[in-house]
Amino acid sequence: MQDSYVTADGRTIGATVMEMKNITLRFGGVTAIKDISFDIREGEVRAIIGPNGAGKSSMLNVINGFYHPQEGEVWFHGKRRHAMKPHQIAKQGIARTFQNIALFKGMSTLDNIMTGRLTHMKSGLFSQTMWWGGAQAEEVANREIVEKVIHFLEIQAIRKTPVGRLPYGFQKRVELGRALAAEPKLLLLDEPMAGMNVEEKEDMSRFILDVNDEFGTTIVLIEHDMGVVMDIADRVVVMDYGKKIGDGTPDEVRNNQDVIDAYLGVAHD
Amino acid sequence: MSANFYYGIEVFLNGMMAGVLYSLVALGFVLIFKASGIFNYAQGVMALFAALTLVGFQNGQIPFSHLINAVFGTNIHHFGWHMPAILAIIFTLMVMILFAYLVEKYVLKHLVNQEPIILFMATIGLAYFMEGFGDLMWGADIKKLDVGIPQGGNVWLEENTAFLGGPDFYGFYLDNLDMWATVCAGLLVVSLVLFSQYTKTGRALRAVADDHQAALSVGISLRAIWVIVWSIAGFVALVAGIMWGSKSGVQFSLSLIELKALPVLMLGGFTSIPGAIVGGLIIGVGEKMFEFLIGVPFLGGATENWFAYMLALLFLVFRPQGLFGEKIIERV
Numbered sequence: 171m172q173d174s175y176v177t178a179d180g181r182t183i184g185a186t187v188m189e190m191k192n193i194t195l196r197f198g199g200v201t202a203i204k205d206i207s208f209d210i211r212e213g214e215v216r217a218i219i220g221p222n223g224a225g226k227s228s229m230l231n232v233i234n235g236f237y238h239p240q241e242g243e244v245w246f247h248g249k250r251r252h253a254m255k256p257h258q259i260a261k262q263g264i265a266r267t268f269q270n271i272a273l274f275k276g277m278s279t280l281d282n283i284m285t286g287r288l289t290h291m292k293s294g295l296f297s298q299t300m301w302w303g304g305a306q307a308e309e310v311a312n313r314e315i316v317e318k319v320i321h322f323l324e325i326q327a328i329r330k331t332p333v334g335r336l337p338y339g340f341q342k343r344v345e346l347g348r349a350l351a352a353e354p355k356l357l358l359l360d361e362p363m364a365g366m367n368v369e370e371k372e373d374m375s376r377f378i379l380d381v382n383d384e385f386g387t388t389i390v391l392i393e394h395d396m397g398v399v400m401d402i403a404d405r406v407v408v409m410d411y412g413k414k415i416g417d418g419t420p421d422e423v424r425n426n427q428d429v430i431d432a433y434l435g436v437a438h439d
Numbered sequence: 440m441s442a443n444f445y446y447g448i449e450v451f452l453n454g455m456m457a458g459v460l461y462s463l464v465a466l467g468f469v470l471i472f473k474a475s476g477i478f479n480y481a482q483g484v485m486a487l488f489a490a491l492t493l494v495g496f497q498n499g500q501i502p503f504s505h506l507i508n509a510v511f512g513t514n515i516h517h518f519g520w521h522m523p524a525i526l527a528i529i530f531t532l533m534v535m536i537l538f539a540y541l542v543e544k545y546v547l548k549h550l551v552n553q554e555p556i557i558l559f560m561a562t563i564g565l566a567y568f569m570e571g572f573g574d575l576m577w578g579a580d581i582k583k584l585d586v587g588i589p590q591g592g593n594v595w596l597e598e599n600t601a602f603l604g605g606p607d608f609y610g611f612y613l614d615n616l617d618m619w620a621t622v623c624a625g626l627l628v629v630s631l632v633l634f635s636q637y638t639k640t641g642r643a644l645r646a647v648a649d650d651h652q653a654a655l656s657v658g659i660s661l662r663a664i665w666v667i668v669w670s671i672a673g674f675v676a677l678v679a680g681i682m683w684g685s686k687s688g689v690q691f692s693l694s695l696i697e698l699k700a701l702p703v704l705m706l707g708g709f710t711s712i713p714g715a716i717v718g719g720l721i722i723g724v725g726e727k728m729f730e731f732l733i734g735v736p737f738l739g740g741a742t743e744n745w746f747a748y749m750l751a752l753l754f755l756v757f758r759p760q761g762l763f764g765e766k767i768i769e770r771v
Contacts, residue, residue: 234656260658272653274646285646289658291639295667298638305638348657
């Protein structure tokens with residue numbers, strides 16, 4: 171356990187929330203992740219960067235339970251996590267977004283974000299069917315939280331629009347909203363700024379920082395844009411060909427020779 | 440107005456009610472197709488099985504009695520009691536929920552992430568299994584189903600509308616059972632739509648229909664949802680089984696009503712609940728009116744057998760996604 175500290179911009183970084191210990195993930199003969207360990211501390215923005223095919227998304231999928239590593243352990247809140255289904259992991263307070271947006275395209279923005287509240291809603295099937303007792307009150311209470319998320323992300327105008335019709339930038343935002351609505355302890359963002367223009371990237375960076383700042387949500391973020399990562403991340407893991415080649419603050423990573431080689435290429439002679 | 444005009448209206452009304460019965464079957468298909476992308480070939484057999492089970496419970500039949508008698512040389516048939524209809528319906532519903540659970544546990548669970556065609560094949564297998572299992576459990580003889588829904592023509596309506604069309608017109612002849620079926624189907628559809636729009640489970644159902652991965656990531660258990668969907672489809676099959684079974688007896692041909700549901704699905708779209716209803720109405724009214732206006736006077740009748748399929752074929756050519764189906768627009 172490390173001591174907590176306060177960052178330059180006044181956020182408190184707490185103890186370790188999640189620890190990945192010697193994770194190895196294989197698909198048949200291909201090793202996507204090779205013996206990687208790192209930790210995630212409470213309240214920090216932890217970035218995972220690396221060239222295409224480095225295994226970043228696979229790592230996120232391990233955290234969220236889509237993939238089960240052949241070797242290694244995942245520790246969450248000081249306990250070893252056993253192999254679980256993704257929906258069980260979601261109930262533990264881990265929410266995520268996807269690299270290629272995975273929204274419920276036929277449903278409205280509002281309904282999409284409401285699905286983020288499912289883990290918090292407890293009313294039984296019978297009560298829902300009859301619209302009796304807890305079901306209605308629960309629906310109203312959760313709707314209020316969703317409205318706050320909509321307000322926070324500034325998407326009031328599109329709340330009734332089926333998300334399949336929204337432009338890309340808005341879809342990314344709705345997906346973030348769905349993850350936020352779950353009030354996660356750990357938020358996983360898989361390339362939240364991929365394919366965005368400068369302005370949209372700035373908006374998204376601001377939302378991510380605000381989420382981290384206002385709600386103290388721990389964020390794990392995969393990103394290609396080095397500039398963005400260096401601006402918003404507290405610590406960075408660098409991966410290349412499934413291996414970890416660097417880990418530390420943006421400044422440390424930037425000056426790491428292995429990282430420079432991986433990104434700029436190295437002369438083979 | 441001539442009597443023929445009013446007979447036309449009568450045909451129209453009868454067509455609508457027949458259409459509602461088609462819709463009931465189509466609805467079961469749509470529910471499962473939306474939530475799991477499976478075209479459930481066994482939907483018709485599920486209706487037959489539900490009706491068989493219902494009659495069995497009502498008459499106090501001993502399940503598998505033929506099998507038991509054959510193996511042990513006993514001679515048992517009935518428990519000797521007669522169950523009230525409402526109780527029998529509740530028990531049958533419980534059997535259908537158990538069935539949904541078993542299908543998920545022993546079939547669907549093992550076929551996750553398979554191609555739709557594989558799942559379709561699995562439901563064909565399921566259909567044949569259930570057909571045989573139903574026979575084995577309750578016997579293959581034709582049974583009479585009576586849950587207390589009034590049957591036969593509605594005399595009141597007939598007498599009170601006779602004045603409309605002059606001396607040649609004897610009033611509208613509408614079957615009580617058909618009218619009840621229409622009311623039931625209407626209630627069923629309204630409640631299903633409300634359920635899927637305004638409850639958290641309904642939202643989860645729609646979410647699963649849209650994207651499995653995303654659904655998992657927000658904490659929805661696919662397996663729980665599949666059990667719920669198949670239970671609802673089982674319930675719809677039960678309602679369809681009751682209506683069709685009361686109308687024409689519980690027998691093997693009951694499972695063939697699904698063939699009538701196919702054109703309904705092509706018209707309404709495989710993914711739309713209102714589509715199943717409107718599609719059913721168009722097919723029902725269309726085939727009756729076509730028979731009345733063109734079939735009998737010009738073609739020698741019996742057009743009802745093929746009209747629905749012709750209409751479906753036309754739709755496939757001009758609007759393949761159906762009236763209400765989702766049009767797939769691929770973004771490039």
